Amino acid sequence: MEKIKKRVLITGSRGILGRALVERLKAKYKIAALTHKNCDITDSKKVAAIFARFKPEIVIHSAACTDVDECQRDPRKAYAVNAQGAVNIAKSCASLGAILIYISTDYVFSGKKKTPYRETDATGPLSIYAKSKLMAEKSVRRLVKRHIIVRTSWIFGKGRKGFLNNVLSWAKSKKRLKIVSDKYSSPTSADDLAAALDRIIIRMGGNGWKDRFFGTYHITSSGFCSWYGWARYALKNVKAKVRLEPIGMAQMGFAARRPPFSALDNSKYKKTFGIGLRPWQKAVKEYIKCVCN
Numbered sequence: 563m564e565k566i567k568k569r570v571l572i573t574g575s576r577g578i579l580g581r582a583l584v585e586r587l588k589a590k591y592k593i594a595a596l597t598h599k600n601c602d603i604t605d606s607k608k609v610a611a612i613f614a615r616f617k618p619e620i621v622i623h624s625a626a627c628t629d630v631d632e633c634q635r636d637p638r639k640a641y642a643v644n645a646q647g648a649v650n651i652a653k654s655c656a657s658l659g660a661i662l663i664y665i666s667t668d669y670v671f672s673g674k675k676k677t678p679y680r681e682t683d684a685t686g687p688l689s690i691y692a693k694s695k696l697m698a699e700k701s702v703r704r705l706v707k708r709h710i711i712v713r714t715s716w717i718f719g720k721g722r723k724g725f726l727n728n729v730l731s732w733a734k735s736k737k738r739l740k741i742v743s744d745k746y747s748s749p750t751s752a753d754d755l756a757a758a759l760d761r762i763i764i765r766m767g768g769n770g771w772k773d774r775f776f777g778t779y780h781i782t783s784s785g786f787c788s789w790y791g792w793a794r795y796a797l798k799n800v801k802a803k804v805r806l807e808p809i810g811m812a813q814m815g816f817a818a819r820r821p822p823f824s825a826l827d828n829s830k831y832k833k834t835f836g837i838g839l840r841p842w843q844k845a846v847k848e849y850i851k852c853v854c855n
Contacts (some may be wrong), residue, residue, distance in 0.1 A: 566729065567590065567591050567592040567753050568591045568592065568620060568763075568767070569591070569592045569616060569617060569618045569619050569620070569799050570587055570591040570592070570593055570594070570618060570620045570622065571593075571594040571596065571612075571613070571616055571618035571620070571621045571622070571660075571747060571801055572584060572587075572594070572595050572596065572621075572622045572624065573598070573601065573603060573622070573623045573624055573625035573651065574596070574598075574623075574624040574626065574665075575595035575597055575624075576597045576598075576722075576723045577624060577625070577628075577721065577722060578717050578720070578722055578724060578752045579624045579665065579717055579719070579725075579752045579756065580595070580624050580625070580721075581719070581720055581752070582719050582720070582752035582753050582755070582756040583622060583624065583759065585756070585758060586710070586753070586756040586757060586760055587756075588761075590760075591620075592834045593780050593816050594612070594616045594618060596612070596625070596752075597824075598625065603625055603643065603644045603648075603650055603651060604643060604646055604647050604648035604650070605650070605762060606650040606653070607777075608613060608634070609650045609651060609654050609702065610650075610653075610654050610657070610755075611662075611781060613654040613658055614634075614658075617658060617659065618655075618660050619660055619746055620659070620663065620763060620766070620769070621651065621654075621655050621660050621662050621663065622663045622665070622759060623648060623651045623662060623663065623664045623688055624665040625647065626643060626647075627639060627640050627643040627672070627691070627692075627693070627694075628693070628784040630669070630689055630691045630692075630816075630817075630818045630820065630844045631816055631817040631818050633687055633689065633690045633691035633694065633818065634691065634817040634818035635817055637694075638692045638737060639719075640690050640691060640694045641690075641694050641697070643694075643698045644691070644694035644695055644697070644698055645694045645697040645698050645701070646776065647694075647698075647774065648664065648697075648698030648701050648702060649701045649705070651664075652664075652701055652702050652705040652706050652709075652746075653694050653705055655705075655706050655709075656705050656706050659708075661706075661708045661709070661710075661766065661786075662702060662707070662708070662709045662710070662778075663710045663712060663763075664698065664699065664702045664705045664709065664710070664712065664761070664783045665712050666696075666699050666711050666712065666714075667692065667714070667715065668692070668713055668715035668747055668748075668780075668821070668824035668825070668826050669687065669689065669691060669692040669695065669820070669821060669824060670685045670686075670689070670692050670695055670696045670699070670713065670781075670804045670819055671683065671685055671686060671687075671821050671824050672685075672686030672687075672688060673688070673820070673821025673823045674686070674823075676784050676785070676823065677827075678780075678805050678826055678827035678828075679780070679824065679825070679826050679827060679833075680779045680780070680827045680829075680830070681777075681779065681780055681827075681830055682712075686774075686817040687820050688772055688818075688820065688821060689818035689820070690776075690818065691773065691818060692809070693716050693823075693836050694742070695799045699711050699778075699799045704717050704768050707776075707804075707842070708773070708776055709776055709777075709779070710762060710776055710777065710778075710779060710789045711756075711778040711779070712755075712759070712778075712779055712780075712781050713778065713779070713780050713781070713826055714750050714755055714780075714781055714826070715747040715748050715749075715750055715751050715782050715825075715826060716747050716748060716749045716750055716782075717750050717755065718749055718750070718752065718753075718846070718849065719750065719751060719752030719753060720853075721752075722751070724767070725792070725793075726749070726792070726796055726849070727853075729741075729792075729793045729796055729797065730796060730797075730800065730850070730853070731742065732804075733800070733802040733804045736804060737754065737804060737805060738804065738805045738807060739793065739804055739805070739806050739807065740806075740807045740808075740809045740813075741790040741793045741794075741808065741809065742789040742790060742807055742808075742809060742810065742811050742814060743788050743789070743790035743808030743809065743810070744764060744788065744811055744845070745783075745789050745811055745820055745822055746784060746786055746787065746788050746822065746823045746824070746825055747786055747823075747825050747826075748782035748784075748786045748842055748848060749783060749787070749792050749842040749845070750781075750782045750783045750824065750827050750839070750842070751842075751845035751846075751847075751848075752821060752841070752848065753784055753837045753845075754783060754845055755781060755782075755841065757838030758781050758839060759829070759833075759834055761779075761837070762835065766834060773854055775834060777841065779830055779831045779834070780826035780827055780828050780830065780831065781826075781831050782823050782825075782839065782842075782844065782846050783830060783839045783840065783841060783842035784828065784838060784839055784840060784841045785841050785842050785843070786825035786842075787842065790804045790806065792846070793806060794806055795846060796842060796846055796850060799850050800845070800850060802838060802839040804839065807828075809843065834852070
């Protein structure tokens with residue numbers, strides 16, 4: 563007799579992480595892959611209706627407005643999607659008793675520390691994007707008892723273009739690139755993060771799972787670097803003949819402030835689940851081989 567598959571609902575399924583999650587989980591679980599086209603998370607009635615039809619046991623909420631400068635220019639949209647959207651998802655989870663895994667960001671921190679941030683460190687968001695994501699975290703904690711909040715950073719992978727894809731593309735047509743050198747965090751493979759979330763779901767179904775395992779976790783690839791360091795490593799691996807010039811964030815004219823240092827300490831996740839993510843360099847090298855061959 564075939565074992566009944568768990569029902570897992572994924573929001574933001576066309577994003578970089580969402581794609582990786584669907585690819586990773588589709589063979590093991592019954593998946594509802596939601597996009598902004600088939601589910602407007604700012605509409606509480608539509609969200610509730612979808613939840614009522616699918617009846618998810620686990621929800622991974624990765625949908626968000628992640629363009630930091632766009633959020634700064636349009637706060638109304640940022641709070642509607644990131645903050646109120648999370649409230650709508652959380653309320654529907656609570657009504658069905660579903661477990662909620664919420665994807666948050668390293669940007670909730672101020673960047674004043676010189677060492678990686680722990681889950682217990684005080685937050686200090688600098689931008690509308692960061693404030694809206696922190697509001698979402700607080701709503702998740704308040705509304706859903708059985709939740710896991712995952713803070714991560716600099717996700718790269720298949721799908722939408724991100725920093726890494728842009729750098730590789732620019733290098734094909736430009737002789738010189740100016741890259742920010744005073745912003746530090748951890749490039750994180752979407753595939754590796756999806757595997758980490760899958761590991762959490764598997765553990766949830768085991769006899770050893772305890773309610774104390776719910777809570778907030780930092781999950782990123784191991785190590786950290788600047789945008790400049792990331793670009794330099796990537797271009798070295800494709801043997802690109804392009805000159806890199808380091809510049810400061812102040813020279814970029816960003817609409818929103820970024821934390822200068824927002825690397826995350828992953829020790830809680832490693833201790834709880836017995837394994838961490840591989841170094842960002844290995845993940846980047848593997849991804850480059852995949853996209854360039």
